[in-house]
Amino acid sequence: MRSPSFWKRFFAFTAASAMLVVPFRFLTVNAIVRAPVSKPTASVSENSDVTDGIYDGVLMKMTDMSYINWASEVGASFGQLEREAMVHRGPQALLAEIDRVDSMDWHVPYAQAVAEFFSDLQGWRVLAVDNQEAEAGFYAVAYQKGSDVVISYRGTTNNVMDLVADAGIYLSVPNMIDQLGPAKSFFERACTQASANVHGASIHAVLTGHSMGGWLAQSVYLDERNAPGPWVISGVVVFNSIGTGFQSITSPSVLVKDYHFDGDVFSRYGSSLGSVIDVPNPNPDASVYDKHQMYEFYHYFYPYADGVESTAVGSGRA
Template identity: 60%
Template sequence: MWYTVTRGILAHESEEWSERMKSVSYWKRLLAFSVASVLLVIPFRFLTVNAVVKSVPEPDVHMNTDAQLQQTGDVYDGVLMKMTDLSYSNLDAYVGDSLLTLEDLAAVKQGPPGIYQQVDKVNQIDWHLSYDQANSFFFSDLAGWKILAVDDLEASLGFYAVAFQRGNTVVIAYRGTDNVMDLVADAGIYLSVPNMIEQLQPAEQFFKRVCSEANVPSGRVILTGHSMGGWLAQKVYLDERNAYTNWKIDGVTVFNSIGTGFQPKLQEASVVKDYHFDGDVFSHYGSSLGIEIDIPNPNPDESVYDRHQMYDFYGYFYPGSTPSTTVAANIEHSRTSM
C-alpha cells in the first residue's frame, strides 16, 4: 500500500515536472534568473567590458553639462523625461484619458501608485513643497496630452510601452528594466546576441500600431525611453524611420540608455540625444547614436543603482521649488500650442 501510494505521488510529480520542462515560460524564467546573477557583477566589470565595446574610434558628440536645456521638436525634454518616468506605471486602464485625469487622481493618492510615490520622492529630494504643490508642479506642463495607447507584454516578454498624443504630435515611451524577464533582453543587448532581445519586435510593432491609431492623417513622432527602453527607442528609430511617408520622427531623446551595438554618427547628432547621469555605469556600455549629454550628480555618495534611476533627472530639468525661466517658457509653450 505504501509503495503504491508513493509510486503514485512520484508519477504525479514526474508528470508535473515534465510539463514544466516543456514550458517555454519556465525556461525563459530560468534563463532570466541566471542572467540576473550575471548582471549583478556587471558594474564591477565595467572598465574591461567598456574598453572592448569602445575600441572603435568615435566622433566627439558629447555635450557639456552646462548646455542649454533643450527641446525635441516642440516638446521640452523635461516633459519627455516625465513621460519616460510615467511609462513605469501601469496605464492600461487610462487609455484615452488626459494626463490631467492622472493629476486629479494623484492629488488624492489614487490611480497608479508609481506616480504619486514618485512625486513624493522627487519632492523630498528637490522641491520641498507641500504634496499638493508638488503634484501640481509635476503635471504643470503636461496639459493637453492624453494617453493614446499602451502595449503590455510584461508577463510574457517583460515589454511595456505607452504612447502619448497632443494634436499631431505623438510620444512613444519604452519602459526599461522592470522585472526579471527584462534581464534576458538586457543580457542580449549587453552581449550583442540579437536572438535574446525578444522585446525589439513588439517595440517596432507598437510604433506602427500607434501611427495607424493616432486619428490624424500625418504627424510627428518622438521616441523616448530609459535604460533598455532607451536602447529600444534608438533601435526602432534606425529600423523604422522611413516606414511612413506621412509620419516624421522628430527626434529620439533617451535617458541613461544602454548604447551597446550602436556606432555614433555625426549625422544623427541633431536627432538622437542621450542624457547620461554622472556616475551611472549601466548606461556607459557602448555609445548612443547621437549626442550624449552629461548631467552632473550633486550627490557623489549615491549608490550605483540609485544613479541609474529616473528620479535623479528631475533636479536637472526642474530645479528648485519653482520652474526656471527656461522651464517656465516651455510650460507656457505647451499650454498655448494645444
C-alpha cells in the same frame, strides 16, 4: 525535454545575473535629501533641451511614467489625472513618484508638488499602452497632443524576461532580445491610431526610453525611420540608455540625445546614436542603484531656485 526557448532564457538569465550581481553586490542604498540646486543655465544651451518643440523635461517625465501601469487610464488627459492626484486618487505609482521627487528636490506642500509635476503636461493624454511583461518583459506607453506623439519604452524591472533581454543587449546576441518586435509593432500601431484621432494628419513622433528602454527607442528609430506610414520620427531622447551595438550617426536627419546621469555605470556600455549629455550629480555618494534611476533627472530639468520656486529650463511647446 526542454525546448530551445527554455535553454535560451536559462543561459541568458544566468549571464545577466552574473553581469548584474557584481555591481549590485556593493550597493549602499542611501536616503537622498539634496540641497536645492540652481537652474543649470550654464550647462544647457537655448535649443539643446527642446526636441521638435517639446521640452526634454516633459520627455523625461513621460519616460519616468513608463514605469506606471496605465491600462485603466488610456484616453485620460493629464488635466484629469492632475485633478485626481490632488485628492490622492489615480495610479499609486504616480503619486509615490511625485512624493519622492518632492522630498528629494522640491520640498513644497503636496498640492504644490502636484501642480508642478503637471504644469507642462496639459493638453497631453494617454493614447495607448502595450503590456507584454509576462510574455516578453515588454511595456510601452504612448501619449498624444494634437499631431504630436511621444512613445516611451520601459526599461529593466525585476521581470526575468527583462534580464534575458539585458543579457542579449549587453552580449550582442540579438535572438535573446524578444522585445524589439513588440516595440516596433507598438510604434506603428500607436502612430496609426494617433493619426486617425486627428483625421488622418501626419504624426510627429518622438521616441524615448530609460536604460533598456532607451536601447529599444534607438533601435526602433533605426528600423522605422524610413518605414511607410502616416508618421515621421522627429526626435529620439533617451536617459541612461544602454548603447551596445550602436554606431554614432555622423549626419543625422533626426536629433538623437542621450542624457547620462553622472556616475551611472550601466549607460557606459556601448555608445549612443547621437550626442551624449552629461547630467551633473549633486550627490556623489548615492548608490549605484539610485544613480541609474529616472528620479535623479528631476533636479536637472525642474530645479527649485533656493527651494522656493521653479522655472523650467526649456522653451517652446510642451
